[in-house]
Amino acid sequence: MSQKNKIIEFQILNQEIQNLQQQLQNIDNSIQELHILKNGLEELESVKEENEILIPLGQGIFTKGNIKNKNELITNIGSNIMVEKNLKETRDMVKKNILELSMALEKTQEEINKNVEKIQELQKELE
Numbered sequence: 001m002s003q004k005n006k007i008i009e010f011q012i013l014n015q016e017i018q019n020l021q022q023q024l025q026n027i028d029n030s031i032q033e034l035h036i037l038k039n040g041l042e043e044l045e046s047v048k049e050e051n052e053i054l055i056p057l058g059q060g061i062f063t064k065g066n067i068k069n070k071n072e073l074i075t076n077i078g079s080n081i082m083v084e085k086n087l088k089e090t091r092d093m094v095k096k097n098i099l100e101l102s103m104a105l106e107k108t109q110e111e112i113n114k115n116v117e118k119i120q121e122l123q124k125e126l127e
Contacts, residue, residue: 051066
């Protein structure tokens with residue numbers, strides 16, 4: 001492979017690593033959000049029905065509300081399709097999502113590591 005092609009491959013791999021690192025960050029953020037949700041579901045389990053709670057609307061804004069039935073949760077299952085699930089089903093779904101994202105995180109990290117190895121080899125060849 002010519003020197004010019006090695007430089008081009010080096011740049012492509014570098015860009016790919018940056019893209020993968022961004023994906024890694026996005027996956028990690030999603031996992032953190034799911035852990036917060038999981039903790040919220042665990043707290044919901046201990047709340048008595050008809051107790052007043054603060055309901056987050058987003059960006060630090062809350063409204064007061066009462067829990068009518070903590071075992072009826074409306075869940076977005078994708079493509080803005082909402083279904084009713086009980087607390088256990090919802091917790092299981094969140095745990096499954098955490099597991100799937102953790103596997104994707106691991107796979108993405110492995111891909112980054114492979115590309116770093118390739119870059120190191122190219123650096124040696126370019127010296």
